[in-house]
Amino acid sequence: MYVAVKGGEAAISNAHQLLADRRRGDRSVPAMTIEQIVEQLGLAVDRIMSEGSLYDKELAALAFKQARGDMIEAIFLLRAYRTTLPRFGYSNPIDTGDMLIERRISATYKDLPGGQLLGPTFDYTHRLLDPQLKGDEVVDEPQSRDAETGHTPRVSEILDQEGLIEGDGELPDDHRTGDLTREPMEFPMTRDTRLQALSRGDEGFLLALAYSTQRGYARSHPFAGEIRIGEVEVEIDVPELGFAVSIGRIRVTECQMVNQFKGSAKPPPQFTRGYGLVFGQSERKAMSMSMVDRTLRATELGEDLTAPAQDEEFVISHSDNVQATGFVEHLKLPHYVDFQAELDLVRRMRSEFDARQDGAEEQGDNLEAAE
Amino acid sequence: MTAQATHSSAFQGGFANPVFDGQSVFRQVMNALARPGMKTAFDGLTEPPSPLIATVGSIAATLFDHDTKIWLDPVLSRNEAVAGWLTFHTSAPMTRQTLDADFAVLADGTAMPSLESFAQGTQEYPDRSTTLIIQIEALEGGRDLRLTGPGIKDFQTIAPQGLPEHFLEQWAGNRSRFPRGVDIILAAGEGIIGLPRTVKIEIGS
Amino acid sequence: MNTHAQLATYNFAYLDEQTKRMIRRAILKAIAIPGYQVPFASREMPMPYGWGTGGVQVTASVLGPDDTLKVIDQGADDTTNAVSIRAFFQKVANVAVTTSTAEATIIQTRHRIPEETLKEGQILVYQVPIPEPLRFLEPRETETRKMHALEEYGLMHVKLYEDIAKNGHIATTYAYPVKVEGRYVMDPSPTPKFDNPKMHRSEALQLFGAGREKRIYAVPPYTDVVSLDFEDHPFEIQKFDEPCALCGARNVYLDEVILNDKGGRMFVCSDTDHCEKRRAEGHVGHLAGEAPETAQ
Known part of the structure; x- marks a missing residue:
């Protein structure tokens, strides 16, 4: 059926054509390939996968290119695709103890089983711009040794031997792991759902909240118990086979914060934990997440509620950058019907105000005349 | 009945075109609940094993899935063919607890447990309640009942046959619990009537 | 990479x-x-x-x-988001x-209810930004949920009454709260209160669908929807001093269109379909023929 439309359609189509032009830029410069983005802008790809909550480097790179480098736009593109994908099943929990570790550091022990591995880090680089990177300089192959296979105990397990850190806790047998992309959110949240929300949450927002706790807004005395980055196996149970099969490997960053805790009415003095886990390599996000996770456990641990980072409803309701950007940016849409209503009201209130002022002045004049 | 026969009937009789059949059945169910008492007829888009009727089979195929727990009355739960068909075509888990049920399907309305024994929702979440789908003999030919409430312009008269005993007393109790309470879909071969928890039912026309 | 092929296929009406079903x-x-x-577990959509x-x-x-679908934004079919x-x-x-x-069986709308009275069998779908009418009085979902559960709407009445005390009238012009069937206080979405009686x-x-806030709500046909008010300050809708400049309609909601930088302005129907239909029927407003062209 034909619809007469007066401009909207043409304007939209022209705008999108211009966007495509700007995205491509100078045609004499070669177009970026997806492979280049995956290989050379890997941390951007990782953040898009993490906050887009879909592990697929090529799609994340495509989204990054399509979004002209706008991270939140790229995350949004990936999310909108993710939501259309059928669910075949839920994986078993990944075991980061069995991670093929590329980086692993602990700030709480000088040395520990499995050792400290610096890995590919910006830490200790001097932040001096490197003019050589303007070209395609030959880069030497890195030093490597054969991977140690097997279990590398986490710092939490080491502390647990002394009983000085809270345990993992047991979920009830009938607990189904939450999935906020499939079920409506409800406050207070269970910790699993909250961790999912944090893992998808905006890096900048979580960074700022974590920072606020360090500056005294709900101080939680954190130590970076351990940060590890590497590949883990993803397994799913196949009921027909009766055992789990591996469907692939993913790279993740895990951070366990260890927090001093004086004890409260319920739990005894001990170390408590905050947990962070994100796709790819993103230490900043994993650390922020683990600090915010710990701070959000204030109610559970009987701590005083004094700061924004302890407020679950506030933090979780505002951590999703796709939601936030949509609603902030929706102010661009026409609001002239409501504005007309407000205009009418303000005009009316203004004329009432002016009438009162005039009345008061007249009264004043009369008083003066009478004196 | 042999196991073979059970299986073949379980695999057959689903929607021929799940996307469009589901949409059209949903619109009928939605209209039925938005316009209580108004009879909506729909074609038998499914062929479930007896005693489940096609109308109810179609509603099940439209609304049930692995996120919804289903309670079947004894007549249906004892019937392997029916349970097998529902499981195959909807993947919905069955429950024996009326209080856990998202949907309850009753082939024998006369033996209906009290409405209060189903999930009522909470005052905060009144939506977490059971929807009952009750097979009755016919949508017409019974005693006249007069319906009023949201969705009804002035009043609506229905005369369903084969309602559970003490249904009106049960329904009055259900209504008094608003916003908690159950919603009911009465189903017969010729169509359905929706009774959302808001509707007031009195004897007479 | 076979992504392109995958991305090109969607289910009917996009959603799986x-x-x-959910x-x-x-x-x-x-x-x-x-x-x-x-x-409800709202999904990410491609907008x-x-x-x-x-x-x-x-x-x-x-x-x-x-179905036959109509989409309006601000009452108009040709606003960019409605087009999109x-x-x-x-x-x-x-x-x-x-x-x-x-002609429409389903009308999706943002910020308006059409002027033409809707008929049996039609479905009006509202886009809702903030579904919670109590949200600006109490930001916490945990609290507002309790207030609805207990039917505790005193805070809303206090807020409206404060308006009256301060301004002599209620200063809410859109998203004006209503009570549905004598029980739930509901946000009608940011429609002007002019539309509430409809x-x-x-x-x-x-x-009503609120995607970001993950809520769906409804008003069945023939259901009481009453705007909150007070005996001494009954609910009133906006009134416009002049008729639509293009079709001469009165008792409709008007948009103010700025004509030039010297304060020239005209008022025209916000409901474009209603206005066009009236003009086709021969109704003429006092400025008909002087309508500004829609920007490209």
Whole structure:
């Protein structure tokens, strides 16, 4: 059926054509390939996968290119695709103890089983711009040794031997792991759902909240118990086979914060934990997440509620950058019907105000005349 | 009945075109609940094993899935063919607890447990309640009942046959619990009537 | 990479069937409990949150091949977001579309209710940004949920009364709260309060979708929808001093169009279909023929 439309359609189509032009830029410069983005802008790809909550480097790179480098736009593109994908099943929990570790550091022990591995880090680089990177300089192959296979105990397990850190806790047998992309959110949240929300949450927002706790807004005395980055196996149970099969490997960053805790009415003095886990390599996000996770456990641990980072409803309701950007940016849409209503009201209130002022002045004049 | 026969009937009789059949059945169910008492007829888009009727089979195929727990009355739960068909075509888990049920399907309305024994929702979440789908003999030919409430312009008269005993007393109790309470879909071969928890039912026309 | 092939295929009306079932179940609950906000697991849509994702999900879940869809924003069929949403459904559902209110079986709207009285069998789908009418009085969901549970709406009355005390009248002009069937206080979405009376005992089914806030609610046909007010300050709708400059209609909602930088302005129907229909019928406003061209 034909619809007469007066401009909207043409304007939209022209705008999108211009966007495509700007995205491509100078045609004499070669177009970026997806492979280049995956290989050379890997941390951007990782953040898009993490906050887009879909592990697929090529799609994340495509989204990054399509979004002209706008991270939140790229995350949004990936999310909108993710939501259309059928669910075949839920994986078993990944075991980061069995991670093929590329980086692993602990700030709480000088040395520990499995050792400290610096890995590919910006830490200790001097932040001096490197003019050589303007070209395609030959880069030497890195030093490597054969991977140690097997279990590398986490710092939490080491502390647990002394009983000085809270345990993992047991979920009830009938607990189904939450999935906020499939079920409506409800406050207070269970910790699993909250961790999912944090893992998808905006890096900048979580960074700022974590920072606020360090500056005294709900101080939680954190130590970076351990940060590890590497590949883990993803397994799913196949009921027909009766055992789990591996469907692939993913790279993740895990951070366990260890927090001093004086004890409260319920739990005894001990170390408590905050947990962070994100796709790819993103230490900043994993650390922020683990600090915010710990701070959000204030109610559970009987701590005083004094700061924004302890407020679950506030933090979780505002951590999703796709939601936030949509609603902030929706102010661009026409609001002239409501504005007309407000205009009418303000005009009316203004004329009432002016009438009162005039009345008061007249009264004043009369008083003066009478004196 | 042999196991073979059970299986073949379980695999057959689903929607021929799940996307469009589901949409059209949903619109009928939605209209039925938005316009209580108004009879909506729909074609038998499914062929479930007896005693489940096609109308109810179609509603099940439209609304049930692995996120919804289903309670079947004894007549249906004892019937392997029916349970097998529902499981195959909807993947919905069955429950024996009326209080856990998202949907309850009753082939024998006369033996209906009290409405209060189903999930009522909470005052905060009144939506977490059971929807009952009750097979009755016919949508017409019974005693006249007069319906009023949201969705009804002035009043609506229905005369369903084969309602559970003490249904009106049960329904009055259900209504008094608003916003908690159950919603009911009465189903017969010729169509359905929706009774959302808001509707007031009195004897007479 | 076979991504392109995958990305090119979508289910009818975009949403997968499992998502539709989930939304359909929420719609049925919403109809059974008029004015109550049913939580649902809103999906990411290919348009941003805040741009109609709730309305789009509701429409996608009820829409069938026999429907005729109309999409309006600010009352107009030709505003960019209305054009965009209409094009979306044409693409993913190949559905018939119209600008005529009377011809549509489903109307998705942002900020207006059409002037033409809706009929039995029609469905009006509202895009809702903030579904909670108490949200600006109490930001916490945990608290507002309790208030609805206990039917504790005193805070809302206090707020409206404070307006009266301060200004002599209620200073809410849009998203004006209503009470549905004497029980739930409901946000009618940011429609001007001018449109509130149209909701009362409407023949059409009214469905509300809030995607970002993950809520669906409904008003069945012939349901009482009463704007909150006080005996000494009864609810009033906006009144315009002049008729539509193009079609001469009175008692309709008007947009103020600025004509030049010397303060020249005209008032025209916000409902473009209503205005065009009247002009086709021969009604003429005092400035007809001087309408500014829509910007390209």
